[in-house]
Amino acid sequence: MNQKKRLSAIMGAPVQADAPHQASPDASMGYAPVAGATAPSPAPEKRPAAARSMAAMWAASRPAPAEVDGAVVDLDPDLCLPSAIADRVPDVTDEAFDAFVAQIREEGQHTPILVRRHPRRDGQYEIAYGRRRTRAAKALGKPVRAVVRDLSDAELVVAQGSENLAREDLSYIERAHFARNMERAGIAREVILRAMGVHRPDLANYLAVAEAIPAPVLAAIGPAPKVGRPRWLTLADRIKAAAPGQVDIALAAPGLVGKTSDERFTMILNALAPPPPRRAKPRAETVKDARGVKFARVERSSDGMRVTLDEKAEPGFADYLAERLPEILAAYRQSKG
Template identity: 60%
Template sequence: MSKSIRHLMARPAPELAPDTPSSTPSTTSPPLPAGNPPSPRRTAAARSFGAAWQAQEQARAAADAERDGSVVELDPEICDPSAIADRVPDTTDAAFDAFVEQIRQEGQRSPALVRPKPGEPGRYEIAYGRRRHRAARLLGRPLRAIVRPLSDTELIIAQGSENLARADLSYIERAHFARNMVQAGVARDVIAKAMGLQASHLSSLLTVADAIPAPVLATIGPAPRIGRPNWLTLADRIKAAAPERIDEALAAPNLAGKTSDERFAAVLAALTTTPKAAGRPRAETLKDAKGLKFARVERSTAGVRVTTDEASEPGFGDYLAGRLPELLAAYRAGKA
């Protein structure tokens, strides 16, 4: 967590001067806090260290807030998630089930961060702590939270800083978060600051997010073990596949009960496998009592084709064509 966000969480809410009229806090984005951009080539060890440091700083800031008495208990029904989603829903998330059980037994260890919701007195908007909020609703417990009057930019940076410290946010969820911010009209420099990214890395995330249609993402879910190369491969398969083939892959019955990673693998396999070529029409040669060929019948899913042999039975084709209305009437009468 950045120094500015830690300070933001720990500071008391500002008080209005006696001669200052009461007003709703502005949500206009202030200038971004100064700071050096992250290195574009952080090693895995550096990223791990950075995430651990941020988690430690967040815990320390939360402890400070707890001592200051600024942690409150809120009815989860009056708390709304940030308008910019960073999670991809997954009904098979066993980790969330374990998270809920942990809160059931041990209570909510760290508070969420919320702000009074602009334009809706008595309601709050969650900067981070969506899973804690969801767990509180399921358990019928209050949400422990720090309330701060955050601007729109401060809300986004706090949400992004929290994401950096979470190991369970998958690659596609980060890409999804970045794209949602772009679609909400957030400036790219603010997004990069919120996510701790260089502009090139942000563009890479957005490229993947834009290449995966919403129905595909909704079906697969967060896929925690799937990284950028595999998502790019899936994007290529989607681009090359016919829409009906994509729909068929997403509706496959074998997806039921699979984990998110397994659903990814199944959809990728369905779009990678070459479709079976349409079978050749079944053909039958018709012969008379003497063994002479007089017609050929070809059956396919599109219909039946009859070709008469004019060499062995001249005029039969015209005769057959002239009798077709009569044959159709007899056929229909037989079905009545």
């Protein structure tokens, strides 16, 4: 289906097939002829070169049919650039993306992406949502189906948030990452709240987590889809308490290669775990009799007390003490009242 026929199906208005024709003055200004009216045979048009040049400039300045606002069109994925405010965290082990590409190869692209004409790059577009679909189309060497709309910066991020944050596969840290990126870009708090679909306390939590995780750590871990806010906060606390160089060592561990994003999170979290507390050595005391002879050794620890008797210094005293331990315990309890 050529471009005009495709637009005809989308807009519900008949469009003539591509054929040489003479444009009327009304058509050149964007007005459609009255239905059923018979147009007079056009006389040979004689216009000076300046007039023809101005007409050509006017025609060139008008949007191409493929860019009619709200229409579904095919675009070159190389011309569709990601939003300046990132919401996704890249993952080098995203196996789901390969399955996504295979699905589009077999079934086609069901849902168009949403773009606006790029505000700073002529002939290019900025993606509000649909970056994965654009990547898939590029990987397949196919055009990407898209809706082109005129969007302000605020409308772009609200559309981006409304679509992407409704997806189940957007992880907690990606939501926090999106909120932080909007704030750093100078987006008003009210717009961020609408884009995120959350209340102020929730937004404060997202921002706190995002600020607590350094960029190198986030890049090494990825989106970690199964990790929620409590474990990210635990990781943030361990990063703060880590010894100099400990974080760099954890990120450079060779065992991270080939692991999933969730597994990388767990490995880095464990690598930054504080060392177990060192158990204090038992305090040892030597017990002497009235003559200064050492007959017992007492060791105290957090678990209790150990008494070691020297049989050579006082033979038979160990048995005597063992037999009378119940009496000694009873006397102790009675002394306590």
